[in-house]
Each structure stands twice: as C-alpha cells, then as structure tokens.
Amino acid sequence: MSSYALLVSPSANRVYARAAAALTVAELGVLAETVLEGRLGEAAPEVVAGVEYVTFDGDLDTEGLARVANVSTAFALFERTADDAFRPVSLERLDCLDDDLLSILKYPGKTNELFTKLLLNVTVLASGSAPRMLTDRLRVLDPLCGRGTTLNQVLTYGWHAAGVDIDSADFDTYAAFLPRWLKEKRLKHTATTAKLRRDGRTLGRRLDVELATSKRAWADGDTITLSTALADTREAAEVFKAASFDALVTDAPYGVQHGSRSAGGLRRRPLELLGEALPGWSRLLRPGGAVGIAINVRTCPRDEAFALLRDTGLEPRDTAAYGGFEHRVDQAILRDLVVAVKAV
Incomplete structure (x- = not known):
C-alpha cells in the first residue's frame, strides 16, 4: 500500500x-x-x-x-x-461545470456547499449505483430543494437533477438564476416554465432545463437535464415517475431558520414532515436506491429518524463509518445525517 x-x-x-x-x-x-x-x-x-x-x-x-x-x-x-x-x-474530478454555480447565490439558511457535496457522496455510495458514479449520469432528487444548492451540485457532477419545493419565492429565484447562469457561461441549453398538472388538477409550476457542457455534446445529444417543481413535497410521487431515481438527497427542516410550508403555514417539526413525505419519496427510488437526509439532532433525533425510515421499508446504514458525521453548525443546530437504502 x-x-x-x-x-x-x-x-x-x-x-x-x-x-x-x-x-x-x-x-x-x-x-x-x-x-x-x-x-x-x-x-x-x-x-x-x-x-x-x-x-x-x-x-x-x-x-x-x-x-x-x-x-x-x-x-x-x-x-x-x-x-x-x-x-x-492529480485529482481527476467529476466536475464538469464551473464551481460558481454553487457559490453565487447567497441567502440565510443556505447549506454549506461542502456539506451538500458530502451528503450527496455518502448517499450515493450507499446505493446500488455506487459503482457507476464515475461513468454514468445518475438521477438524483432533492424533495426539499429550496434555492437549489443540492441541484447545482448534482449538475456540477454531470448528473440529472430534480427537485420539489413549496416556496414560490425560492422556485422563482432558482428559475431565474439557472438559465441566466447558463447564458452567461455560453452553454447550449433550453429552459421552460409551465403549469404542473396531474389528473386535471394544478399542483403548481415546473421548470425544465436541458443543457450540454459543449457545442459538440449538444449536437451529439449528450445532455444533462433538470426538472424542479413548485409543489408540496408530500405529492412528489405525483410529480415524477416511480422508481426513477438513483438517490434522494435533502435537508430536513432544522426547526430554526428552515421549515416546510403547507396549507397550514410554516411547519418546523421535521419528524412530522418526514413521516408524511417518506412513503412518496420511497416510491420514487429505484430498487437499491438510497435516501440521505441532513438533520438537526436537537429537533430530529437520529434514532427517531431511523425509525421513520424503517417504517417506510428502507434499510438504514448505521455502521461506524456512517456514525461519524455529527457536527455543530451553531448553538441551535447540531447537524448529522441519516442514510437508508431501498431493498432490491
């Protein structure tokens, strides 16, 4: 060695x-x-x-x-x-887009970009798609995507990204930012925003983007896609096709600056939200797919998060390696992550 x-x-x-x-x-x-x-x-x-x-x-x-x-x-x-x-x-990275895609947007409560990358990495490593990380365009969903930090990291890797969020201001900010960034970088792309409808109901709005890292790649049809929906995350299984994602990566509401919105207003109880949303999220994972969730253990204890994952039929990864990620963000947030896998 x-x-x-x-x-x-x-x-x-x-x-x-x-x-x-x-x-x-x-x-x-x-x-x-x-x-x-x-x-x-x-x-x-x-x-x-x-x-x-x-x-x-x-x-x-x-x-x-x-x-x-x-x-x-x-x-x-x-x-x-x-x-x-x-x-x-020499470091041969997956990165195929400039790193300012991740750093330009600044806003309160934004997750640190390095932690976002860490959460994405360790989630995909737990999945059946881990052997394909370096060669294939994986599909990753963030069902609480906010202003797109996770989505941008997925795109930077050259993977297909998808997201759901209920906050219209966050959706509008991201829908304006990404096409503008692609235009400034002179990358070939298309971007469309339309109503999101299912079974005669309007669930919200949807942004669909297709891009390529070069003119040659665009001509060859070698493109990367992003789809993000302004919708309730509990209806995510109605937005995207079942069993279509290799990984699901997200921040649960921390119960401080973060929250989830519903008809009842801002909700800051992450366990309640996860309990309602996880069944739909699980349906979107391929067999062998993995879910990785960042949590604030002060408001979402690790063992209770694991219990919810098990109740959904997912298999938590609770080895020594996956137990080493707890760290302090501020006085109110002691952050950790939980990862679980859908049975093959």
Whole structure:
C-alpha cells in the first residue's frame, strides 16, 4: 500500500472548517466500506509542518484515486514517499461545470456547499449505483430543494437533477438564476416554465432545463437535464415517475431558520414532515436506491429518524463509518445525517 496525505479545502466557513478534518475522515471511512473496501486504510488527521492533513494508506489504482479526488473537501492530494516527501497526485474530478454555480447565490439558511457535496457522496455510495458514479449520469432528487444548492451540485457532477419545493419565492429565484447562469457561461441549453398538472388538477409550476457542457455534446445529444417543481413535497410521487431515481438527497427542516410550508403555514417539526413525505419519496427510488437526509439532532433525533425510515421499508446504514458525521453548525443546530437504502 502507498501512503497519502489529503489537504482539506480551505474554502469552508470557519465553523465548518473546525469539523472538516473529522468529516473527511468519516467520508473516507464510507469509501473504505463500500467501493474501496479492502483498498483503503483507516484515515486520521495529522499535522505536517504546521499544516493539518488527513492521512491514510491505500492500494489505489486510477479508479480508486478518482474516488478519493471527489471527496467533498479534497483540495490537494499527495503521495508520501519513503523519505516522507510529498509527491502531488492529480485529482481527476467529476466536475464538469464551473464551481460558481454553487457559490453565487447567497441567502440565510443556505447549506454549506461542502456539506451538500458530502451528503450527496455518502448517499450515493450507499446505493446500488455506487459503482457507476464515475461513468454514468445518475438521477438524483432533492424533495426539499429550496434555492437549489443540492441541484447545482448534482449538475456540477454531470448528473440529472430534480427537485420539489413549496416556496414560490425560492422556485422563482432558482428559475431565474439557472438559465441566466447558463447564458452567461455560453452553454447550449433550453429552459421552460409551465403549469404542473396531474389528473386535471394544478399542483403548481415546473421548470425544465436541458443543457450540454459543449457545442459538440449538444449536437451529439449528450445532455444533462433538470426538472424542479413548485409543489408540496408530500405529492412528489405525483410529480415524477416511480422508481426513477438513483438517490434522494435533502435537508430536513432544522426547526430554526428552515421549515416546510403547507396549507397550514410554516411547519418546523421535521419528524412530522418526514413521516408524511417518506412513503412518496420511497416510491420514487429505484430498487437499491438510497435516501440521505441532513438533520438537526436537537429537533430530529437520529434514532427517531431511523425509525421513520424503517417504517417506510428502507434499510438504514448505521455502521461506524456512517456514525461519524455529527457536527455543530451553531448553538441551535447540531447537524448529522441519516442514510437508508431501498431493498432490491
């Protein structure tokens, strides 16, 4: 095995930066028990010449290094030689769109982009689609998509994105932002907004976007799609085709700045919302698909979230690796994530 040192991205905000090394260790742990089982050793933080790295041993070929390159916080990777010199390793990332797609929009309650990427990664790694992450255009749904941070990360990976949200202001903001961004980047695309109707009922509105990363890709029909609906997430199974998504990734309402809207107004009880929405969400997952949910354990305890997932027929991932993601966001939010898989 070779020895490696991963330099964690310095772009995280100050609070997230304090947890970044531990979260990177946990994310590498998920890689080690899934697609890189037997090829990736235990990771740990290590300070070298006053700089903190996450170090690990690994028997990594080109595919294995590509897996590590897409770790959410990976800024630079070095192979450590016998005399403890650092040899840079090229990071072959999935990213096919500029990173300002994720960073331009700023608003209160926005989830940290690095955590969004982490949640997406570890959810897909739990799914049956994990072997295809580097080669195929997966389909990912965020059923509480807000202003599109998760959707933008999915698009950045070159995957197909879909979302649902009940907030018309968030829908309008995203529906204006994404086509404008694509136009400024001079990327070939189409974007349409229309009423969303099912069985004679108007559920809301829908934004559909098709884009390509180059003129050649557009001509060849090699496109990426996004569909997002202004609708109640409890009706998500009426918006999209059953068994059509590889993964479902979302933030549950944290009960502080976040909430879910219904006819009764803003609801801040995440367990209540999850209990009502999970059956429909589960129907949208393919067999072997995975759901990953970010939670505030102060308002949505981990064991109660797992109980709801089990009640829906999903199988939680509660291994040691998946138990290392709890971290503080602020005084009111102690964030964690839960992941579960739909049986094949």
